[in-house]
Amino acid sequence: MTLLPKNPCGTPYLILAPMEGVGDRCFRKAMASIGGFNEAVTEFIRVPSNAHIKSLAKVYFADETAPIPLAAQLMGSDADLMAEMAIEIERKRAPRIDLNCGCPSNTVTGKGAGSSLLRDPELLHQIAKSMVQAVSLPVTVKMRSGFEDTTLFKENLLAAQESGISFLTLHPRTKVEGYGPPANWDLIAEAKSILKIPVVGNGDILKVEDALKMLQNTKCDALMIGRGAVINPFIFHQIRAHFQKVPYQPQWESIVRYFEVYFSEISAEMPTRGKINKMKQLMSFLFKGNAELLKRRDAILTSAYTDLDSFLNFAMPLLQEGWSFSN
Ligand SMILES: Cc1cc2nc3c(=O)[nH]c(=O)nc-3n(C[C@H](O)[C@H](O)[C@H](O)COP(=O)(O)O)c2cc1C
Known part of the structure; x- marks a missing residue:
């Protein structure tokens, strides 16, 4: 099975990025009402202890953004617990499980998870491998380009690939860079030249032209968009329209529905x-x-x-x- 199949007319596979705090369930459902993307990803689910496994009791990944699949993202640093959680996620019918190697938050990195894994390619490898071996679902990695700098960039890429993951998403900024400098797309091109597995390009796609430029300059296999979709929920449709060579006019009614879905989701909460x-x-x-x-x-x-x-x-x-x- 191809994991990142092209859409009609050569449109790349399009993924809505995980965004803790902003891109929660309410946002994902609102975005699903507009559509245009192939897949969404949950914000990170922390796996510091198996108490969190119980908190997943009511979640069914097949339902939330249906018919658009929703992948689950896990963040943690204990290989056994991560494998245990991956098994639980598989039972909840997620289509794939992603390992977070990018979160810059110090409360996270202090515990050795998120972008901290980029300081220890061996541990990154061990965690990803234990998840891959625990489930039959595709396991993937989403990473930044490094922790303090990019010294371990290649080691981390290879550590991830050799763990048996299905593809890798790269947000090419280091942890220390946060969101300051522009995403360094050259590193996406470099990852493409190093890896055999597919690479999803991510970072600073705010309009159709950015998407085209990233595809052209990096040769990445698919695109992931986060903030660009919060600013412009129609961006995925606009990218598709470009490839399909058809005009696309976003409708006010779609925005009304977008807010309505958002309201109805937060109402109960x-x-x-x-x-x-x-x-x-x-x-x-x-x-x-x-x-x-x-x-x-x-x-x-x-x-x-x-x-x-x-x-x-x-x-x-x-x-x-x-x-x-x-x-
Ligand atoms: C508010 C916010 C929350 C985020 N939460 C996550 C997260 O939970 N997991 C993750 O892998 N990346 C997270 N990210 C990073 C995004 O997925 C993405 O890699 C980054 O924003 C760059 O892409 P963009 O320029 O398209 O937004 C977050 C980003 C933002 C702005």
Whole structure:
């Protein structure tokens, strides 16, 4: 089975990136209502102890973003626990399991997980291999280009490949770089030249032209997009439209549905004030991509409504008024 099959007309396989805090279940479901991507990935699921395995009791990966598959991402540093969790995830019908080797958070790296694994290719190898051996699902790795620098870049790539993983996603910034400098796409090209397994390119794709440039410059096998999709939820459709040589006009109705799905998902989870703030967070990303919306940003983000209906009655017409797509 090809894991990263091309879409019609040579469109690359498109993955919605894992984004802890922003790209949660509510966002993934809202994005699934717009569609255009081939696969989504959960934010990292910490595996510090098997207590977390029990917390997965109600999760079914086959349901959440259906019909778009949702892969599970695990983060931890204990090979046995990671294998145990991988087995549990397989029971929950996820299509693949990804090992996080990129999270820069010090609370994470302090425990030896996330990007800390990039300081120890042997441990990275051991964890990925124990996951690969524990399940029949494809196991993959998502990594940054290094911890402090890229000295171990090649070792880490090979350690991952030799563990038997199916593909590797590269976000080419080091842990120390955080999100500061631009993603170094040359490293994606380098990974392609070193590895036999497919490489998914990730980092700083904000518009169709960026996607085309990354494909052309790196020869990567598929694309993963994170912040670009929060700013512009239609980016995947726009990339497809480019390859299919058809016009694509994002519809206001799709944005309304996007917010509706988002609301309905958060409704059960939080108090009204929390819901409004979460809504504002999502809207604040949307503003970044559109000059007209940006002009209305402050009015929406500083509004003091405390009930959801009043907030929506105020914010949605403003959004609609400013809605003009720049792509
Ligand atoms: C708010 C936020 C949360 C993130 N959470 C995760 C995560 O849980 N797992 C992970 O592998 N990467 C995570 N990332 C990194 C993204 O998946 C991606 O690699 C990075 O943002 C670069 O891609 P982009 O420029 O398309 O956003 C996160 C990024 C952001 C901005």
